[in-house]
């Protein structure tokens with residue numbers, strides 16, 4: 001074997017021994033919530049398509065029409081020739097929903113954070129991140145070359161202490177956090193973080209990947225708790241409740257103009273395919289108009305948490321922390337035998353010792369199936 005293959009094989013064997021090797025399982029989605037795996041039909045509680053918009057006829061028709069009109073791919077980055085007319089329409093819609101002057105769309109949410117953070121932050125700067133923030137915030141901070149410090153989860157006093165100690169020795173400071181935490185489902189205290197940022201002349205970035213379409217009347221986590229929080233950098237993804245693919249930043253015109261000039265993941269990466277952009281516009285139409293639909297995922301999640309006396313759901317995501325990795329994998333297999341797809345989430349996605357089942361609820365989940373899932377989890381996993 002070559003040294004490269006030897007390296008890869010050894011690394012895989014070591015991960016396998018710790019139950020941390022990951023494998024892809026072919027899973028065909030039938031509609032918003034039912035999937036086919038290994039010849040069996042399962043009800044998925046592991047999909048972020050919270051409003052089932054990936055399957056909505058308006059969204060699908062918009063994508064098909066855009067393919068016919070503009071083609072399957074963009075052909076270049078937007079600064080070259082990839083800036084087809086649908087982009088401006090989508091960015092106007094996003095800015096309107098988030099109540100900002102302007103917006104910029106990226107290839108994905110992950111690429112958005114890499115580009116945003118590395119454009120705004122440099123060597124003499126500081127990035128403060130909530131310790132449970134998504135991998136792409138940490139990756140963006142690393143790419144920026146600035147100093148990164150983490151504050152304890154949702155702990156304003158810890159963030160304040162770090163600012164008091166480190167603010168003066170850095171030119172610029174960015175505070176970055178998930179708005180809805182992707183593996184915990186809780187909300188960040190965005191109003192408090194906004195006030196803290198202003199006191200210390202820091203810039204607040206919230207990652208609303210799991211908020212748009214689901215909390216704050218569909219506008220996202222920045223609007224979830226008593227009015228709009230003052231967040232100058234609202235990023236998020238079009239890949240979850242919006243049902244398609246792509247990332248975005250909503251911000252002031254100056255910031256967006258700088259991002260479009262300098263963010264490497266924007267400048268040097270091909271524009272999103274036209275059908276994807278058209279699908280996102282159609283999905284935003286629905287999110288803006290159908291308040292009953294956007295309220296449903298949280299209603300379903302709350303129905304589940306109240307059945308099991310768990311902490312009341314704040315978003316469509318509900319974690320059931322089991323701790324041990326092998327126990328969690330076994331629990332996931334047990335639920336699969338019962339007809340449910342509930343993925344096990346392990347380190348390094350979550351901290352060591354906090355392996356968990358992560359359940360996501362969508363507008364279309366049948367109440368009777370939620371009740372059956374809750375009963376099985378209550379009887380077999382939560383009694384000790």
Ligand SMILES: *Cc1c(COP(=O)(O)O)cnc(C)c1O
Nearest residue numbers: 108109110134178182209237239
């Ligand atoms: C999923 C996710 C992303 C990445 O978005 P993609 O569009 O899937 O790349 C970023 N941040 C958070 C918090 C996420 O959960």
